[in-house]
Amino acid sequence: MASTQVAPVNPASLPGTQVPPRVGRDRMTRSLARMGWGFASPALVVIGAFTIFPILFSIFVSFENVNVTGAGFSFQGLTANNYSIVLGASLWHHALWFTTVYTVVTVVVEVALGTIFALVLERMTQGRGLMMAILLIPWSLITVVSAELWSYIYNASYGVLSGVFHNILGQPFSATVALMFADVWKTTPFVTIIVLAGLVMIPSELFEASEVDGANGWKTFWRVTLPLLRPTLGIAVLFRVLQAFGLFDLPYVLTTGGPGTSTQSLAMLGYNTMFTNLDFGPGAAVATTTAVIVLVMCLVFLRAFKAQVGKETPNA
Amino acid sequence: MRNRTRSGWRAVFTWVNLGALLIALFVLVPMYWLIASAFKTTAGVGAYPPQFFPSPVSTANFQAAFGEYTFGRYVLNSVVVAVCATTLVLVLGTLAGYALARLPVRGKYPVMVSLLMISVFPQIAVIAPLYLIMRDLGWLNSYQALIFPYTAFNLPFAIWILRNYFLGISMSMEESARVDGAGALRTLWSVVVPQVTPGIFTAGVFTFTACWTEFLMALSFNQQNNMRTIPVGIATFGSQYTVPYGTLFAASVVAVVPIAILVLVFRKAVVSGLTSGAVKG
Numbered sequence: 114m115a116s117t118q119v120a121p122v123n124p125a126s127l128p129g130t131q132v133p134p135r136v137g138r139d140r141m142t143r144s145l146a147r148m149g150w151g152f153a154s155p156a157l158v159v160i161g162a163f164t165i166f167p168i169l170f171s172i173f174v175s176f177e178n179v180n181v182t183g184a185g186f187s188f189q190g191l192t193a194n195n196y197s198i199v200l201g202a203s204l205w206h207h208a209l210w211f212t213t214v215y216t217v218v219t220v221v222v223e224v225a226l227g228t229i230f231a232l233v234l235e236r237m238t239q240g241r242g243l244m245m246a247i248l249l250i251p252w253s254l255i256t257v258v259s260a261e262l263w264s265y266i267y268n269a270s271y272g273v274l275s276g277v278f279h280n281i282l283g284q285p286f287s288a289t290v291a292l293m294f295a296d297v298w299k300t301t302p303f304v305t306i307i308v309l310a311g312l313v314m315i316p317s318e319l320f321e322a323s324e325v326d327g328a329n330g331w332k333t334f335w336r337v338t339l340p341l342l343r344p345t346l347g348i349a350v351l352f353r354v355l356q357a358f359g360l361f362d363l364p365y366v367l368t369t370g371g372p373g374t375s376t377q378s379l380a381m382l383g384y385n386t387m388f389t390n391l392d393f394g395p396g397a398a399v400a401t402t403t404a405v406i407v408l409v410m411c412l413v414f415l416r417a418f419k420a421q422v423g424k425e426t427p428n429a
Numbered sequence: 430m431r432n433r434t435r436s437g438w439r440a441v442f443t444w445v446n447l448g449a450l451l452i453a454l455f456v457l458v459p460m461y462w463l464i465a466s467a468f469k470t471t472a473g474v475g476a477y478p479p480q481f482f483p484s485p486v487s488t489a490n491f492q493a494a495f496g497e498y499t500f501g502r503y504v505l506n507s508v509v510v511a512v513c514a515t516t517l518v519l520v521l522g523t524l525a526g527y528a529l530a531r532l533p534v535r536g537k538y539p540v541m542v543s544l545l546m547i548s549v550f551p552q553i554a555v556i557a558p559l560y561l562i563m564r565d566l567g568w569l570n571s572y573q574a575l576i577f578p579y580t581a582f583n584l585p586f587a588i589w590i591l592r593n594y595f596l597g598i599s600m601s602m603e604e605s606a607r608v609d610g611a612g613a614l615r616t617l618w619s620v621v622v623p624q625v626t627p628g629i630f631t632a633g634v635f636t637f638t639a640c641w642t643e644f645l646m647a648l649s650f651n652q653q654n655n656m657r658t659i660p661v662g663i664a665t666f667g668s669q670y671t672v673p674y675g676t677l678f679a680a681s682v683v684a685v686v687p688i689a690i691l692v693l694v695f696r697k698a699v700v701s702g703l704t705s706g707a708v709k710g
Contacts, residue, residue, distance in 0.1 A: 142533050145532050145533050146532060146533045146534055146535065148528075148532060148613055149528035149529075149531075149532030149533065149534035150528070150534060151528075152524040152525060152527060152528035152532070152617075153524065153525040153528040153529060153534065153540075155521050155524065155525075156521035156522060156524065156525035156584050156588060157525065157540070159517075159521060159577065159580055159581050159584065160544070160547060160581045160584050160585065162577075162581070163555075163559070163577050163578045163580070163581030163582070164547050164550065164555060164581050164582065165543075165547070166558075167554075167555035167558035167559050167562070168550070168554055168555060168558075170558035170561075170562070171554055171555065171557055171558045174557055174558060174561070186561055186564070230452050233445055233448035233449055233452060234449065234452075236445040237445055237446070237449055238445075240446075240449065242696075244449055244452065244453065245696060245700060246693050246696060247452075247453050247456050247457060248452075248456065249689075249692050249693065249696060249699060249700075250456060250457075250460060250689055250692075251456055251460075252692070252699075252703075253638055253642075253685075253688050253689055253691075253692040254642075254685060254689075255641065255642040255644075255659065255660050255663070255681070255684060255685065255688075256642060256644065256660075257642075257644055257660040257661075257663050257664045258463070258660075258663060258681040258684065258685055260664075261663060261664075261672075261674070261677055261678070261681065262459060262462065262463045262678070262681075263459075264672070265462075265466065265474075265672075265674045265678075266459070266462065270475075270477065271474075271475050271476065271477040271479065272479075273462070273479050275477070276478070298455070298456075298459060302456060303703065305452075306700060306703050306704065307703060307704055310700070310703075310704035352549075355549040355551075356549075358551065359551035359552060359553060361552075361553065361644070361645050362644045362645065362660075365644075365664070366664050379553070380551060380552075380553040380645070383553045383556070383557075384553065384556065384645070384649070387556065387557050387560070388649065393557055393561070396557055397557045397558070399553075400551075400553045400554045400555075400556065400557060401554065403551055403553060403554065404550060404551055404553075404554035407549070407550065407551050408546070408550075411546065411549060
């Protein structure tokens with residue numbers, strides 16, 4: 114709205130400045146800055162109202178005694194009970210353990226497999242565009258659809274795999290592996306695309322130099338490719354870890370957390386506490402502790418990543 | 430895999446293509462199973478040993494999805510929510526991305542870092558408070574119950590993407606437009622935005638896909654049958670004891686094919702969005 118023509122709106126600021134050309138520059142800068150906040154504020158207000166405010170409110174709810182009746186919700190005073198209920202419960206311990214193991218295993222497998230896929234694709238002389246198109250299909254798939262598809266494949270009586278593995282979803286261990294496999298199927302293509310982008314940025318002279326030096330493909334991979342790929346892999350791991358830790362859709366549909374509660378993730382536990390048991394206080398406590406864990410992981414990653422990048426820059 | 434020298438290209442070529450074929454099968458075989466099962470009869474879906482090709486080929490599942498089940502309503506709900514949220518994200522995200530890239534706004538760095546943090550925050554953290562707020566506002570089972578949270582959750586990524594594009598274009602044209610006396614909004618719309626259309630496509634496709642596939646908030650806020658979106662509708666098909674897989678997959682095909690086409694058409698935009706994090710560092 115504020116065009117630069119209307120810049121001299123504040124004559125009071127004139128005596129404070131000495132050199133006339135600087136006045137104009139500062140005025141313009143200031144008016145542009147005002148305009149900048151004007152442009153940015155609608156987005157920031159929406160983000161603040163629907164993410165930051167709820168997060169703060171969630172922390173408040175997690176310390177509240179929430180009373181749920183047919184008429185509505187009321188807050189009955191501050192309490193630390195929600196946390197003592199949650200942190201002492203074996204359900205929470207199990208969900209934390211399950212989510213952590215799930216995250217570590219799927220991310221390791223997906224990054225390793227994604228790197229192998231990307232190495233294959235990088236060597237393709239033709240048809241890489243087609244492969245990229247194929248890889249984008251699972252990425253765009255609705256997770257709920259993928260979960261239903263795998264539940265059909267794993268079905269104990271008529272699933273395709275029921276002849277090979279008996280009742281996969283009936284045992285805690287095999288149900289966990291089945292969930293992980295469905296995740297690997299859907300997400301490895303995403304990791305492949307990211308790693309491939311990092312691979313094609315490595316200058317090919319480095320590979321040629323390594324070959325001239327007599328290194329074989331395996332040695333070249335460990336000595337040249339992997340170190341140069343580390344920043345890309347770091348980003349891929351960060352994205353995947355944060356996403357996997359919020360796991361909800363896949364187990365909610367594929368195993369409904371079962372058998373029993375053996376595949377119940379932290380997000381599922383939070384959701385079930387809130388919407389099945391209507392325990393909003395403890396539910397918010399589960400959600401808040403999950404968010405805090407994610408936040409801490411995020412900060413640790415950023416730290417480690419910065420340190421690593423800082424170490425590598427002088428050598429480059 | 431082992432030899433990179435060009436002299437052995439023939440051997441490498443075969444191995445690489447075999448590898449690519451295996452990767453393609455890894456992705457496509459389950460997808461084939463989804464599509465094939467959508468065209469099976471109820472008996473065909475439950476047959477064991479399974480029918481590797483539907484016989485007879487039947488479209489009864491598609492009729493059931495739109496007739497017996499109210500899948501058409503779910504599609505409408507998803508379209509309304511995704512289109513509104515994407516439009517809002519693009520308008521607000523363009524303004525904010527431009528401001529954070531080009532205008533001398535102080536405190537950009539903390540804003541950008543907070544946006545990054547928000548975009549990776551687990552959604553479960555906002556479900557309880559948003560549910561209580563929406564309940565008080567009377568927004569449960571409404572379009573706005575999803576449009577606003579979707580807009581808020583997708584804006585950070587869109588702002589990052591668009592900011593990168595704004596940083597990459599030349600500033601001279603907008604300065605001359607400014608000197609010519611064009612208003613700021615008009616300069617942005619007619620001079621700057623046309624230069625970042627790839628970025629707008631990228632942000633748009635990402636936001637639309639995210640809204641189309643989102644499950645947790647849609648499940649929590651819009652539980653009423655006539656307000657369900659596609660993912661919630663598909664997850665709640667059938668009862669606890671019987672899952673009508675054929676109907677469910679027919680609905681899934683209808684839900685998945687348009688978005689797959691969208692993503693394939695805008696393949697370049699999607700890949701640039703996916704890899705922008707990796708490239709920018």
